[in-house]
Amino acid sequence: MFKKRLVDYFKRRTEQREGRERYLTETYAKLQAAWAKKVERVENTKRRREREAKSRELYEKIFPELRKQREDKERDHRLGTRGAVRSEADMEDVIERLQEQEMEDKKMHSLAVIPPLLLPEDERSRKFANNNGLVLDPLREYTERKFLNTWTEAEKEIFKEKYIGNPKNFGQIAQFLERKTVADCVQYYYLSKKTENYKQLMRRVKVRRRKGAAAQPHNSGSAAAAAAAEAAARAAAQEAAIGVLTRNRRGDLADKEGASNRSTPQPGDLKQEVKEEGDEDGKKRNKNSNESSDDETGRKRETKACSFLSLAISFILRLLREERRENLDGCDSKERKGG
Numbered sequence: 002m003f004k005k006r007l008v009d010y011f012k013r014r015t016e017q018r019e020g021r022e023r024y025l026t027e028t029y030a031k032l033q034a035a036w037a038k039k040v041e042r043v044e045n046t047k048r049r050r051e052r053e054a055k056s057r058e059l060y061e062k063i064f065p066e067l068r069k070q071r072e073d074k075e076r077d078h079r080l081g082t083r084g085a086v087r088s089e090a091d092m093e094d095v096i097e098r099l100q101e102q103e104m105e106d107k108k109m110h111s112l113a114v115i116p117p118l119l120l121p122e123d124e125r126s127r128k129f130a131n132n133n134g135l136v137l138d139p140l141r142e143y144t145e146r147k148f149l150n151t152w153t154e155a156e157k158e159i160f161k162e163k164y165i166g167n168p169k170n171f172g173q174i175a176q177f178l179e180r181k182t183v184a185d186c187v188q189y190y191y192l193s194k195k196t197e198n199y200k201q202l203m204r205r206v207k208v209r210r211r212k213g214a215a216a217q218p219h220n221s222g223s224a225a226a227a228a229a230a231e232a233a234a235r236a237a238a239q240e241a242a243i244g245v246l247t248r249n250r251r252g253d254l255a256d257k258e259g260a261s262n263r264s265t266p267q268p269g270d271l272k273q274e275v276k277e278e279g280d281e282d283g284k285k286r287n288k289n290s291n292e293s294s295d296d297e298t299g300r301k302r303e304t305k306a307c308s309f310l311s312l313a314i315s316f317i318l319r320l321l322r323e324e325r326r327e328n329l330d331g332c333d334s335k336e337r338k339g340g
Contacts, residue, residue: 073094077095077098150185156180163177169190174186
């Protein structure tokens with residue numbers, strides 16, 4: 002029952018809309034015809050034609066291109082009424098005029114302003130007010146949001162430090178802040194970028210790193226030069242104090258130094274102290290030279306042992322081959338005798 006009533010309602014509504022459109026179309030056609038007749042009657046009066054002819058002659062003297070346009074339109078009109086073209090030149094003129102007329106029509110259509118549609122009264126009464134995302138008091142909303150997600154001074158310092166190390170990598174920055182998400186970091190960045198000036202901070206850090214990297218090789222080079230100079234001076238003082246030491250003399254001095262170290266130190270003169278320092282350095286050099294000589298002798302012994310082992314293995318293998326060959330020969334001879 003309800004379905005039938007609903008279908009009848011939509012049918013009546015459609016018929017009413019179609020009837021209204023039909024009425025508007027017929028009314029427009031009648032009014033258009035009456036307006037066209039009125040315009041033709043006004044434009045074709047003798048007084049108007051004379052006035053337009055005078056104005057046309059005046060304007061064509063000032064603007065010659067207007068005369069050319071009028072003659073072209075009259076020629077097109079004559080060709081259109083005659084319905085025949087006598088030459089190819091006339092055909093080209095007709096095509097060119099048609100193209101110009103088409104371009105002019107397009108231009109006029111683009112400049113024309115289409116008025117809004119005249120809707121029925123029931124459709125005009127229906128309105129939709131979209132209040133989605135409407136903010137009545139933006140200032141109050143902004144102040145309330147400030148207290149929803151506050152940033153402490155420690156969190157601000159951590160954010161600034163991590164941002165300098167990882168620019169705009171908010172996912173990694175949020176890992177160092179327990180109570181902040183990636184969205185909170187992004188929002189804080191855009192709210193504080195004008196006051197903090199992160200780009201200038203990053204430039205300062207880069208300049209400091211460059212200065213530190215440039216000063217580090219100079220400092221290391223000066224320290225190495227100072228150490229080398231000190232070692233050279235110490236060696237010169239030792240040579241001047243004790244002279245050239247032999248290997249045996251160095252060993253005796255090393256033994257004496259060990260004994261003196263085990264016992265309590267005794268006061269001596271300056272030469273004795275310099276000698277002891279020289280003995281210590283000489284012992285170190287002697288130890289290094291002895292270690293290098295021991296390594297060399299050990300390598301020689303290893304090479305000799307390897308060569309001896311290779312000779313012994315080759316000799317044993319040769320004996321085994323000869324013994325096997327003799328056994329095979331004996332077996333062959335026995336088989337021959339038995340056969």
